[in-house]
Amino acid sequence: MNPRPLSVILLTVLALTIAGYGLFEARRIIEGPQITILTPTNGSATSTTGVTITGIAQNISFLTINDRPSFTDQQGNFSETLSIPPGFAVLTVAATDRFGRRTKSQVSLTVLNYCPIA
Numbered sequence: 001m002n003p004r005p006l007s008v009i010l011l012t013v014l015a016l017t018i019a020g021y022g023l024f025e026a027r028r029i030i031e032g033p034q035i036t037i038l039t040p041t042n043g044s045a046t047s048t049t050g051v052t053i054t055g056i057a058q059n060i061s062f063l064t065i066n067d068r069p070s071f072t073d074q075q076g077n078f079s080e081t082l083s084i085p086p087g088f089a090v091l092t093v094a095a096t097d098r099f100g101r102r103t104k105s106q107v108s109l110t111v112l113n114y115c116p117i118a
Contacts, residue, residue, distance in 0.1 A: 033095040034058045035105040040091075045110040053091050053107070054079040060095040067092075086113035 037055040040046070056076050057063050063070045065080045070093075072078045082091070089111060094104040 028059050029099075031059060032099075032101045033060045033097040033103045035060075035093050035095050035103055037091075037093060037105050037107050040107060040109050042107045043109070045112055047112045049084050049086065049111055050081055051084050051089075051091070051109065051111070052079060052081045053093070055093060055105075057093070057095050059097050061098040062096045064094045065091065067094075084109075084111050086111045 035055060035057050037053065039054045040051060053065060055078055057072050057078055058076050060072070060076075063072060063078060065078070066082065070078055070080050078093075087110070088108065090106055090108045092104055092106045094102065096102050
């Protein structure tokens with residue numbers, strides 16, 4: 001067997017392997033920023049004005065919750081306790097990646113105003 005075609009095949013396989021690995025590692029850059037809100041659930045109701053919003057943000061460089069800067073841990077988890085007045089509220093989590101791409105996720109909830117009878 002001629003060694004030249006064998007070396008061409010091996011180089012082709014090597015090049016395809018390197019290209020495939022490069023695309024696999026670049027998938028997060030290609031996907032852009034992603035936000036998942038875990039709590040509170042959309043449409044929920046609570047009787048307390050202190051509401052904790054938690055979730056996961058991936059592929060981000062900047063995160064805001066209701067237009068205030070927030071932070072994530074090494075795994076992308078975020079948690080923020082907000083003081084919400086009674087009534088209907090929409091919590092907005094927005095993120096930007098290092099290329100300027102933006103995304104946002106919203107959850108709505110109702111804060112009930114219980115007035116106990118004395």
